[in-house]
Amino acid sequence: MKQNPTKCTVKLRKHEEKNQWYLYIEAYPVFVNGNPQPKRVREYLNRTITTPIFNKSAVARTNGKVKTYQPRRDVNGVIMCRTEVDNAACVFADRRKNELQHEYDNAMLFSENEAEQVQQMERSQQDFITYFDRITLSNHINASASIVVNWKRVSTLLKLYTDGCALPFGNINVKMLEDFKRFLLSAPQGGGKSGTISQTTASTYFCIMKAALKQAFIDDYLSIDLSAKVKNIPTNNVRRNYLTEDELNALADTPCELPVLKRAALFSALTGLRHCDIQKLRWAEVQKDGNSYRLNFTQQKTQQVEYMPISEQAYKLCGLPQAPNRLVFEDLTDSAWISKPLERWIRAAGITRHITFHCFRHTFATLQLANGTDIYTVSKMLGHTNVKTTQIYAKVVNEKKEQAANAIKIAGL
Numbered sequence: 245m246k247q248n249p250t251k252c253t254v255k256l257r258k259h260e261e262k263n264q265w266y267l268y269i270e271a272y273p274v275f276v277n278g279n280p281q282p283k284r285v286r287e288y289l290n291r292t293i294t295t296p297i298f299n300k301s302a303v304a305r306t307n308g309k310v311k312t313y314q315p316r317r318d319v320n321g322v323i324m325c326r327t328e329v330d331n332a333a334c335v336f337a338d339r340r341k342n343e344l345q346h347e348y349d350n351a352m353l354f355s356e357n358e359a360e361q362v363q364q365m366e367r368s369q370q371d372f373i374t375y376f377d378r379i380t381l382s383n384h385i386n387a388s389a390s391i392v393v394n395w396k397r398v399s400t401l402l403k404l405y406t407d408g409c410a411l412p413f414g415n416i417n418v419k420m421l422e423d424f425k426r427f428l429l430s431a432p433q434g435g436g437k438s439g440t441i442s443q444t445t446a447s448t449y450f451c452i453m454k455a456a457l458k459q460a461f462i463d464d465y466l467s468i469d470l471s472a473k474v475k476n477i478p479t480n481n482v483r484r485n486y487l488t489e490d491e492l493n494a495l496a497d498t499p500c501e502l503p504v505l506k507r508a509a510l511f512s513a514l515t516g517l518r519h520c521d522i523q524k525l526r527w528a529e530v531q532k533d534g535n536s537y538r539l540n541f542t543q544q545k546t547q548q549v550e551y552m553p554i555s556e557q558a559y560k561l562c563g564l565p566q567a568p569n570r571l572v573f574e575d576l577t578d579s580a581w582i583s584k585p586l587e588r589w590i591r592a593a594g595i596t597r598h599i600t601f602h603c604f605r606h607t608f609a610t611l612q613l614a615n616g617t618d619i620y621t622v623s624k625m626l627g628h629t630n631v632k633t634t635q636i637y638a639k640v641v642n643e644k645k646e647q648a649a650n651a652i653k654i655a656g657l
Contacts, residue, residue, distance in 0.1 A: 250348040267291040267337045291333045295326035368414035447477040486607040498593040514558040516608035528568035
């Protein structure tokens with residue numbers, strides 16, 4: 245607990261027999277040797293006065309029938325007297341009071357700085373990985389499962405990087421972070437997969453590391469903001485696989501061993517929703533207003549409330565309306581469990597490219613832009629917080645336009 249500052253005051257003490265007053269300085273509160281109980285410290289100045297002026301409206305103390313009063317002070321707080329000799333003694337006392345006050349102020353400032361240095365030293369010895377795990381749980385209570393999974397994966401890689409040893413805050417610096425960055429670029433994949441993570445994944449993981457460092461700086465575990473001193477890992481432009489309208493029609497005409505998977509995938513192609521959002525969608529979030537249809541739902545990845553109009557075809561894929569609390573796509577399992585049935589359905593439709601469930605979201609974005617929908621509208625419909633994220637789809641559309649421009653050849657030219 246922070247201690248109150250010591251205040252020094254010049255005071256008077258009446259002589260028991262003579263009509264004179266001793267001048268002394270009282271300091272309070274004074275803390276000695278870490279004792280939490282404050283003390284009053286008095287310093288007598290070997291000076292007496294006989295003509296102090298008292299303020300009759302300010303009673304200091306009543307002892308039986310005797311009242312004592314506070315001495316009158318000038319604008320500088322110096323006790324006022326009727327004689328020059330006594331006034332000089334009071335000025336002397338005030339100067340000594342100022343010296344003592346300066347000493348107490350410096351001692352307190354030194355002790356506070358010293359205590360802060362001790363606390364900072366203690367924090368620098370604490371384990372960053374333990375702190376990282378703690379804020380993963382406390383700061384992401386309402387976050388999507390994918391965000392928590394990524395944070396936990398970074399924690400696993402930190403432990404791999406340190407060979408299972410602790411990572412004190414005091415050992416974290418720019419050089420260490422650059423070394424961890426290189427480690428991430430060759431880090432192994434998780435989940436029993438072979439090979440190393442992609443550069444894009446490494447970039448995502450290092451951004452998480454920087455977010456944790458930023459929080460550590462805010463929480464005073466780091467004295468400088470290291471997150472601002474290291475650059476992100478650059479991301480590679482990843483090819484976004486998508487389906488053409490002909491391929492979508494082929495899939496619509498092809499039976500799937502999991503009917504709910506087929507409905508959900510085509511729903512994603514018509515709305516751009518992620519698998520996690522479709523899996524959590526409830527009938528209370530699907531609304532029909534005359535001939536219009538819309539979704540009012542919370543996006544799992546960003547936790548933002550989204551309003552999205554959908555087509556009649558997308559609404560039909562939801563099936564017959566059920567109770568508000570029921571899931572629209574009941575029995576739609578996690579993405580890891582649908583990869584094989586999805587692959588067999590794709591192959592049965594005659595599509596040989598590698599298509600994941602997320603490719604249906606890419607399909608929505610690419611076909612929207614190809615059909616003339618402006619990029620800002622597409623960005624909002626996808627729930628992107630930054631339009632730059634949507635621009636990757638615009639590059640794909642531009643490539644197709646360039647291919648179309650060069651498709652017609654005239655002989656002899």
